[in-house]
Each structure stands twice: as structure tokens, then as C-alpha cells.
Amino acid sequence: MNEIIGDEIVQAIRTEADALLAADVWIFDLDNTLYPASSNLFDQVDWNMTAYVSELLDLPRDEARKLQKEYFREYGTTMRGLMTVHGVDPAAFLEYVHNIDLAPISTDPALVDALERLPGRKVIFTNGSTAHAENITRHIGIDHHFEGCFDIVDAGYVPKPATDTYHAFCRRFDIDPAGAVMVEDMAKNLVPAAALGMTTVWLDTGVGWSRENSEDGHVHHRIEDLPSWLTSITGGTGAS
Numbered sequence: 213m214n215e216i217i218g219d220e221i222v223q224a225i226r227t228e229a230d231a232l233l234a235a236d237v238w239i240f241d242l243d244n245t246l247y248p249a250s251s252n253l254f255d256q257v258d259w260n261m262t263a264y265v266s267e268l269l270d271l272p273r274d275e276a277r278k279l280q281k282e283y284f285r286e287y288g289t290t291m292r293g294l295m296t297v298h299g300v301d302p303a304a305f306l307e308y309v310h311n312i313d314l315a316p317i318s319t320d321p322a323l324v325d326a327l328e329r330l331p332g333r334k335v336i337f338t339n340g341s342t343a344h345a346e347n348i349t350r351h352i353g354i355d356h357h358f359e360g361c362f363d364i365v366d367a368g369y370v371p372k373p374a375t376d377t378y379h380a381f382c383r384r385f386d387i388d389p390a391g392a393v394m395v396e397d398m399a400k401n402l403v404p405a406a407a408l409g410m411t412t413v414w415l416d417t418g419v420g421w422s423r424e425n426s427e428d429g430h431v432h433h434r435i436e437d438l439p440s441w442l443t444s445i446t447g448g449t450g451a452s
Contacts, residue, residue: 229445235332235411236391239381240358242338242345244397245438247317247352249417256312257340261290264308268298288371289339295369302369310344319353326442327357335385336361337394339371360385372401378408395438399426406430413441 240246243254266276283293291309294300327334334357336345342363349355362384367377382389389408395415396402402412403425414431415438416423426434435441 232393232411232445233331235393237333237335237385237387237393238330239335239337239387239392239394239405239410241394241396241398241401242336242340242348242361244417244419244422245395245415246323246336246354247348248437249397249419251316253312253314253316253348257309260309260311264305265290265294268294268300288374289364291364292369292371302365306341306344306364310341310347314348314351317348317352320439322439322443324353326439326446327354329446330442333385334358335387337372337381338362339364339367341365372398373404375404375407378404382408398422398424399431400424403428403430406432 243257247253261280262273262277265271265280266273269276269279271279280290283290283297287293287296291300291302291305294305295302336349336358338345338361340363342361342365345361345363346355349358362381364371366384367374367380370377372378381387389405389410392405393411393413394402394405395413396405397415397417397419399414399416399422402414406412407430411432412430413433413435414426416426416434416436418436
């Protein structure tokens with residue numbers, strides 16, 4: 213009986229993997245998704261935002277950080293809040309906050325191998341900048357796997373999870389949502405993806421704010437480690 217149950221489980225896993233591998237397009241978020249959140253790389257960006265707000269408005273760091281988070285919650289990104297309320301130049305902001313040290317992240321052979329094995333087109337969909345995405349993917353040796361990046365500039369500075377931004381993204385890359393898989397660390401950003409018909413994968417990094425809307429039925433797959441999960445469905449070795 214146990215062997216039968218075991219075979220059924222294996223078959224279900226294989227069937228699920230086959231369905232995922234049939235996708236035409238794989239959509240990946242960038243920060244805390246294509247590199248591990250445990251690297252704390254995005255913390256550098258986050259603190260650069262605080263420094264920018266502090267310098268711009270001549271505020272103590274604690275007050276600047278509080279305002280930064282208020283703008284993030286109200287406008288979707290700190291930058292959009294600064295643009296709306298203070299007329300900040302987005303290009304200058306993006307250049308400032310993405311000036312970070314990439315040393316905490318490095319090439320992950322398992323991720324490189326899994327992306328190589330993964331069929332279908334691959335694109336990046338980020339609330340950051342294309343330059344930031346290119347710097348990171350080049351640094352960790354996966355830039356050649358992606359045909360392009362849709363960033364906050366392409367979105368007209370209207371960040372995920374705005375539905376219109378998802379429509380613009382799909383038009384840009386000629387994506388049929390029914391044939392797409394989207395991988396993202398912020399669960400709320402998968403709400404529009406699922407509504408459009410995409411298969412959604414939530415990378416649970418264990419960070420509280422990334423779990424908003426994670427229990428609302430639009431998360432089709434929950435994972436905790438991207439390279440391991442991709443290896444499991446592509447049949448790779450997971451070599452490290």
C-alpha cells in the first residue's frame with residue numbers, strides 16, 4: 213500500500229513538473245528572487261532609499277525611514293511617493309539607490325544549470341531598473357538566459373501590482389498569460405498575474421511584508437528555494 217501511495221505521489225509530482233515545463237514563458241522578479249534574500253543585498257538598496265529621503269528632505273535618518281515606508285505602503289514604491297509628493301527625478305533616484313556592493317551574491321551553479329535546462333522564453337519583470345537587473349544577472353552569470361527586462365521605467369513608473377502594468381508587460385513581450393509562469397517573492401504581486409491566467413509561484417523568503425495576500429488563493433505553488441525547485445522540475449543535478 214505504501215509503495216502504491218508513493219508511486220502516486222511521484223506521478224503527481226512528475227505530472228505537475230511536466231505541466232510547468234510546457235509553459236511558453238517564464239517570468240522572474242529580480243530582487244530577493246533571482247538571488248537569495250538571505251544575502252541581504254536588497255537591504256543596501258533599502259538603506260540607500262532612506263539616505264536619499266534624509267538628504268532630500270533634510271530629515272534625521274529615523275524620520276526619513278518612517279516616511280520612506282509610508283510612501284512605500286501608499287504608493288507601491290518609495291520612488292513613486294517621492295515623485296508624486298516632491299517631484300523627484302526618478303532617474304537620479306534609481307541611480308542613487310542601486311549603487312550597491314554586489315559582493316554578498318555570487319554565481320550559483322545550481323541556478324545556472326536549472327535555467328539552462330528550463331525550456332521556454334525567460335524575462336525579468338521588476339519594480340527596479342533594467343540597469344540594476346543587468347548588473348546583478350551579469351554578476352551572478354545568468355544574464356544570457358533572459359531575452360529582456362521590463363522595469364519601472366517601462367511601466368511608466370507605475371509599479372507592480374498595478375494591473376495596467378501587467379497588461380503593458382504582456383504586450384511588450386507578446387505574452388499569452390495562459391502560457392506563462394510567474395515567479396515572485398512578494399505574494400501580492402501575484403494577484404494580477406493569477407487573474408490574467410498565469411501560473412504563479414511564490415518564493416517565500418520568510419519576510420513578513422512579502423507575505424501580504426499569500427493566503428488568498430492566487431498562489432499556485434509555494435517554494436522556499438528557487439534553484440532547488442527549478443532543479444526538481446528540470447531534472448538537473450543541483451550541483452553546487
